[in-house]
Amino acid sequence: MILLLKKNLSDEQKSFIFGEIKKLGYEPSVQSVDQTEAIFFTEDKEVPFDFANMDGVAKVIISRQEYPLTSSKIKSEKTKIQVGPYQFGPSQILMIAGPCSIESEEQALAIARAVKKAGAHILRGGAFKPRTSPYSFQGLGQEGLRILNRVKKDVQMPVITELMDAREAQETCEVADILQIGTRNMQNFSLLKEVGKINKPVLLKRGLSATVKEWLLSAEYILNQGNPNVILCERGIRSFDSETRNLLDLSAVPLVKQLSHLPVIVDPSHALGRRDLIEPMSLAAIAAGADGLMIEVHDEPHKALSDGAQALSYSSFEAVISKVKKIAGTFDLSYP
Amino acid sequence: MILLLKKNLSDEQKSFIFGEIKKLGYEPSVQSVDQTEAIFFTEDKEVPFDFANMDGVAKVIISRQEYPLTSSKIKSEKTKIQVGPYQFGPSQILMIAGPCSIESEEQALAIARAVKKAGAHILRGGAFKPRTSPYSFQGLGQEGLRILNRVKKDVQMPVITELMDAREAQETCEVADILQIGTRNMQNFSLLKEVGKINKPVLLKRGLSATVKEWLLSAEYILNQGNPNVILCERGIRSFDSETRNLLDLSAVPLVKQLSHLPVIVDPSHALGRRDLIEPMSLAAIAAGADGLMIEVHDEPHKALSDGAQALSYSSFEAVISKVKKIAGTFDLSYP
Amino acid sequence: MILLLKKNLSDEQKSFIFGEIKKLGYEPSVQSVDQTEAIFFTEDKEVPFDFANMDGVAKVIISRQEYPLTSSKIKSEKTKIQVGPYQFGPSQILMIAGPCSIESEEQALAIARAVKKAGAHILRGGAFKPRTSPYSFQGLGQEGLRILNRVKKDVQMPVITELMDAREAQETCEVADILQIGTRNMQNFSLLKEVGKINKPVLLKRGLSATVKEWLLSAEYILNQGNPNVILCERGIRSFDSETRNLLDLSAVPLVKQLSHLPVIVDPSHALGRRDLIEPMSLAAIAAGADGLMIEVHDEPHKALSDGAQALSYSSFEAVISKVKKIAGTFDLSYP
């Protein structure tokens, strides 16, 4: 750790800081530059308080790795995550598709068959839906899970669905092949700890205004509890321009792949909130290095009970897949 | 509801839209302006899907009130919320103060006595702490609650503490006079519904990048479940300048007081993250119309286990209170 | 124009609004919905004041096209802009490359030869540099222009350089094939009007926190003065995460190509501020539909007098070009 001191400290203030370091059992050394003093010491365990809080300390520079389990500096080999017959990880593009919400068995079945036929690998479908307004459709809940289960068996596709409440973890796990943690729950640490104890892949969406570091620290909460199977999902961050619902931060993809060994996919549907930009941004996501995509598809997009403006029709989805396959081919990635 | 149509729609597209409105039992009428057509109909119940999703619809204008229970348009009288001997509401300034986290009984007791003596009304102290990193101090948990309970009885102050998990609601309610929902859980809808069923005041912090409307819709989740006692708390939003930890959005105070009947307070400590700006921004908050403040105070700020850089010492806190009283006096507000 | 009125207006307030519309020579008609009244009238010329300012008006909906010359609704054919032997426009990828600043003739010549050999079409090089600090290197100024001119003739490449001050327009035009308007000057309207009067292609960078609409309105300032040759350049917007210097908003590319007929390119160097992300984001930009790229290249990136952290070495630049060509080929775009 390096502590940069403020200028013109009294001897008493300096002694106090030195004293606190020594109480921790560390041996501080000092270096001066341009009237600024810097104190160095090697921290071999976590310091129980924050030196940045101390009067007289201008800046703390930590050299310890902040998310050791998630970091690529400690585990450089890319993590591969098996979901049914597919594997998230390097050199392979996986496609998750389906409706935002499960609305009925008939609808879910029709969409599942259509997206599978078009080339999707995993079916998405929300049973419990986080909605900004309490008066918006909140999902079919347990009935939604039952429908998802029947569709999954019928169509033979792995499924992903969102978990919003630790008390629903067990019943959700009976159906889901991947548990989704939504953007609003990225820092719901109770829920993160809960899915960290479950032996099931977790898709962790980036929070609406989370930094990449905060996102990786949220992944660390899950890994730290014993579950190494975290898939990261960039889904747009808050910005000032209302042309798109959120701002798709594609540079987070190569950044996260550099900082971490976890796979990362992109959800252009929620990021953009409008279907006319899904295709170009899906292609851009793959070109930027994403390991997969999650795209909303609906049989009657205009009548979707949630987020229909962003859902693709079957034919648009097929067009996206055919171009995604081309771009995957260009970069020697497999599209199973 | 008013639907603005895109230009150059085919007759078929228009018929489809009209047909969907008529299926809902509404009678659309049309008005043309500058080559744009607008369709009007009176929505007397919620429309089960979103017209914005429909091809051909450029814009949807809703005139229905989106948060009827929270809105001042429907209930114009200001809500008063009783907490022990004090009342949050118009013409009165209340002060919540204490440490970020409960660290030990001795510490909590000392700080409680100091802030009460200085003029604080309610004691804050976290038992369960949401921390960005899993390796940071997570709070003393149930032991923290027990300490808070003993201190509360000893010092005779109402207390506020954060609830992070619905499964801890019961034990937290046994101690807390106000349940705090933290910024990261503002859209943890399961938790909002849970506290909506509890007969206990709730302090709802604004999310890190929540719009004012989203914040009021989160309050609506609580009111909608039967709990009318929600205190709103502005605590800074995410911005691009790292000089302060977050950006204190004081204009949200008069805005929320205009849009809603709920009381609103300000937490300058978490917003700014640095103690040197707490005093001016506390005064500004009262001048902007806040009904109270929540300020972190610590006996040894530099050694606080969480967020010490923003905690005030006893003497700085006393200085803030004396100026807050002056400004309250200027505007004929009582400081009990 | 549609004016939505506030609820519960007095007859007098309504009469006033109607009177103002009639004074403009328009004939208002009224429609009521859900206790809200809407006033319609056709605006065939610009209204000399803003109805949104009027008491009683809740919302103004304008259907007039706000940037008629820039909009693809009015001119649907894509604009092609000739620069030396190359053409910015559909189905073609152009590459602008070179140093951030001209530092010496020797250096500029070496870099120009290297980027031309690698496959760049146009040379970039700043003579006048906008720098956040007055103590940073401000560019070589007129000497920089002279060097750029000699290099241009020697290497036979068209050149682009930034214009910061209308008073330097003439001498800059004698050298530049494209005038660059930098991000800090996107709303320097005096300068926009000036380059609108010049018969020379203009590269208009997006402002650091400009919405897409504001950007297109700035382009309109140039077109409106008679210069139709505007190339738009996305170069990152301000955000809250300091991992990258700015946030590259790639979804602006397909968005702008939908809203406007102007070509749009991407500058990943300034957006990201770090060379390790240039390659993936260059590929993503092309996949998203960009008509070209502008990339910083330096012979000794670590010694660049400005923005060296983002400059590519010759070999990294060659690697980017070879992948850009592959992705261009995948989408049947030519790379001349």
Added chain:
Amino acid sequence: MILLLKKNLSDEQKSFIFGEIKKLGYEPSVQSVDQTEAIFFTEDKEVPFDFANMDGVAKVIISRQEYPLTSSKIKSEKTKIQVGPYQFGPSQILMIAGPCSIESEEQALAIARAVKKAGAHILRGGAFKPRTSPYSFQGLGQEGLRILNRVKKDVQMPVITELMDAREAQETCEVADILQIGTRNMQNFSLLKEVGKINKPVLLKRGLSATVKEWLLSAEYILNQGNPNVILCERGIRSFDSETRNLLDLSAVPLVKQLSHLPVIVDPSHALGRRDLIEPMSLAAIAAGADGLMIEVHDEPHKALSDGAQALSYSSFEAVISKVKKIAGTFDLSYP
């Protein structure tokens, strides 16, 4: 300067970095901590390139003051700026008021008389107006300046008006007592240098997404050219919530007063863009420590040619002044 090196550098990389430091004539020393090496050297003059660009350097910590003329660390005494009979500076509140744009002599005269009578000290009025759209009213230009001059003489008030183009500096200076640099020109460095050479107070508005440091560096451009009379003006920054036009960042006020000796005022009109929040935020600005306010006032706000939605009527302005005087009195500030 302190350079933190990346881990696991080769000897060759280290030698290179050391060599570059020595070439500058500095003597580096090294300190190791937690496997990280830090290199120290005292920089007594500006380093001609950026060490952050160098391979192997993880972080550069500069201890040199970045804006020496603007900084309160170097000149601790508060700057006082004389404008006619008034002085911007400590312990005094000044009020600038008037229309956004000069629309006619009759109007300007009427508003000037009204605001002077209400207690304003300085008249604002735009002759050259920066407008997002080329089709919006651009100000009366030179005719506006002539009107402003006649009104100034008639009403006997100092005036402030915006300078957008260095070529209009001379004629603007003949009228203006304060030159305003608008938010869109905060980083128009040519213009900053120009007003730095003029012996006239400059009001420097904060850019729409400028950090406080960037704002102070823009002030430094002016001071550095010889003009010490800069008044800073916070006027709202870009944010994601459209309830207000911009986000008024009041914490910038105490922050800037701590970092700099320059006076700082607040423009709530442009920040909020709606008149109903002007009063509470004006009071909050004074409570936060602002040295003055700039408020838009119009005789017929609904008919203002620019920004009328935010203009106060005469009676609302009088109400604000009377409360501003009360709050000034509370804090022992004079309101001349």
